[in-house]
Amino acid sequence: MDKIWGQAREELQKIVGADSFATWIEPLRLAGVTDGTAVIACPTRFLSDWVSRHYSDDILKVLDRVGGPVHRLNFETRSPVIRQAANSVEPRPQPAPRAVDEELTAPLDQRFTFDNFVVGKPNELAHAAARRVAEGGPVTFNPLFLYGGVGLGKTHLMHAIAREIQARQPEARVLYLSAEQFMYRFVQALRDRTVMDFKELFRTVSVLMVDDVQFIAGKDSTQEEFFHTFNTLVDQGKQIVISADRAPGEIKDMEERIKSRLQCGLVVDLHPTDYELRLGILQSKTDVFRLQYPGLQLAPGVLEFLAHRITSNVRVLEGALQRLFAFASLMGREITLDMTQECLADILRANDRKVSIEEIQRKVAEHYNIRLSDMIGPKRVRTVARPRQIAMYLSKQMTSRSLPEIGRRFGGRDHTTIMHGVRKIEELRSADRSLAEDIDLLRRLLEA
Numbered sequence: 088m089d090k091i092w093g094q095a096r097e098e099l100q101k102i103v104g105a106d107s108f109a110t111w112i113e114p115l116r117l118a119g120v121t122d123g124t125a126v127i128a129c130p131t132r133f134l135s136d137w138v139s140r141h142y143s144d145d146i147l148k149v150l151d152r153v154g155g156p157v158h159r160l161n162f163e164t165r166s167p168v169i170r171q172a173a174n175s176v177e178p179r180p181q182p183a184p185r186a187v188d189e190e191l192t193a194p195l196d197q198r199f200t201f202d203n204f205v206v207g208k209p210n211e212l213a214h215a216a217a218r219r220v221a222e223g224g225p226v227t228f229n230p231l232f233l234y235g236g237v238g239l240g241k242t243h244l245m246h247a248i249a250r251e252i253q254a255r256q257p258e259a260r261v262l263y264l265s266a267e268q269f270m271y272r273f274v275q276a277l278r279d280r281t282v283m284d285f286k287e288l289f290r291t292v293s294v295l296m297v298d299d300v301q302f303i304a305g306k307d308s309t310q311e312e313f314f315h316t317f318n319t320l321v322d323q324g325k326q327i328v329i330s331a332d333r334a335p336g337e338i339k340d341m342e343e344r345i346k347s348r349l350q351c352g353l354v355v356d357l358h359p360t361d362y363e364l365r366l367g368i369l370q371s372k373t374d375v376f377r378l379q380y381p382g383l384q385l386a387p388g389v390l391e392f393l394a395h396r397i398t399s400n401v402r403v404l405e406g407a408l409q410r411l412f413a414f415a416s417l418m419g420r421e422i423t424l425d426m427t428q429e430c431l432a433d434i435l436r437a438n439d440r441k442v443s444i445e446e447i448q449r450k451v452a453e454h455y456n457i458r459l460s461d462m463i464g465p466k467r468v469r470t471v472a473r474p475r476q477i478a479m480y481l482s483k484q485m486t487s488r489s490l491p492e493i494g495r496r497f498g499g500r501d502h503t504t505i506m507h508g509v510r511k512i513e514e515l516r517s518a519d520r521s522l523a524e525d526i527d528l529l530r531r532l533l534e535a
């Protein structure tokens with residue numbers, strides 16, 4: 088069976104494409120073939136319904152060819168290996184179009200465009216400068232130096248610039264590569280005694296873009312060569328764009344004259360993301376995932392929860408959302424707050440901001456001008472009960488405590504009371520703008 092299914096999978100991947108294959112076919116197994124009926128084991132009912140509706144004909148045709156005769160398919164839901172399967176649906180990198188200089192330039196990721204780049208306060212200057220360079224025209228600042236911490240969008244902006252320039256000026260020679268590639272090319276040229284060709288190649292480009300320039304710090308001959316290349320291009324009025332993980336002045340073991348050259352143009356910083364930017368990015372990525380996983384429902388409050396709890400960097404945020412969609416799709420369930428906490432427990436733990444339930448209760452009580460003791464007391468009047476529910480909601484959102492634990496901290500209330508409170512606020516949030524604003528404010532105060 089394994090051999091037949093192995094061959095069938097290869098053929099199916101060609102027919103349906105890598106992404107659909109990873110999402111829909113990869114988790115399936117061929118359990119057996121009896122009297123022309125193939126039994127396909129699916130980890131969830133959702134998956135079996137979807138596959139039988141959309142891929143039955145393809146599967147039947149392929150199985151008939153490689154393991155035939157097969158006239159019918161029978162989909163059975165069998166216990167899944169969820170985590171493994173969830174891991175396997177990571178979207179494959181798309182084949183990337185290459186920039187003008189096929190031989191030298193690094194491949195550009197087609198997802199990294201200006202359209203897909205979400206702009207907020209922390210990155211608006213970097214974005215504006217990148218756009219300006221991408222528009223072409225007279226070189227006003229040279230180089231453009233973009234820097235910022237891990238996963239904040241430097242490479243994304245670099246690729247977007249390269250693509251945009253290529254689209255606007257197809258004749259321009261845009262050379263985009265990492266500083267590491269620059270060094271390897273240079274070392275290779277030294278070894279092959281083709282340094283003159285190397286120099287010539289670099290010096291004839293229209294736009295040079297070098298990612299992660301901090302890599303060449305401490306590598307003397309590479310720095311020297313980079314410095315000459317840089318100067319020649321600047322003298323010729325060619326645009327240079329550089330990225331690094333820190334400001335030029337802070338790159339250790341980089342020659343002073345290079346540092347000062349790197350600071351000659353415009354140096355812009357991609358700041359760590361704030362809540363609004365993270366939420367914007369999550370909304371934009373969700374639109375993409377919805378196309379990939381049609382029909383999946385996302386409960387209100389989940390994106391806000393992620394934007395609050397995952398603050399490390401955009402790459403982690405994106406990975407978390409991707410895992411969530413894949414998991415929900417395999418389980419055939421709506422993405423709820425509970426599922427999010429279960430599925431992303433490791434990421435959430437790593438990002439835990441350590442806000443305590445007591446702090447939440449104190450802040451909420453102060454904000455609504457009620458006594459702290461009312462948080463745990465029995466009063467049911469709305470002026471007390473509503474703030475208490477808000478504190479329950481924030482405790483669920485901002486800590487990794489379970490519902491029973493939260494219940495204990497709210498005067499020994501049952502976990503179903505906490506669940507009711509959390510749901511109530513989730514509902515009210517979408518309907519009541521001023522309540523939603525209050526909650527956001529409280530969150531910000533607690534995070535500060």
Ligand SMILES: Nc1ncnc2c1ncn2[C@@H]1O[C@H](COP(=O)(O)OP(=O)(O)OP(=O)(O)O)[C@@H](O)[C@H]1O
Pocket residue numbers: 199203204205206210235236237238239240241242243244332368401402405
């Ligand atoms: N503002 C944004 N809008 C949309 N996606 C973003 C944004 N910022 C970052 N990303 C996404 O986050 C991921 C990481 O970004 P990128 O690779 O550009 O980071 P980086 O700053 O180059 O990090 P590193 O220092 O690790 O190279 C990418 O998938 C990118 O598309």
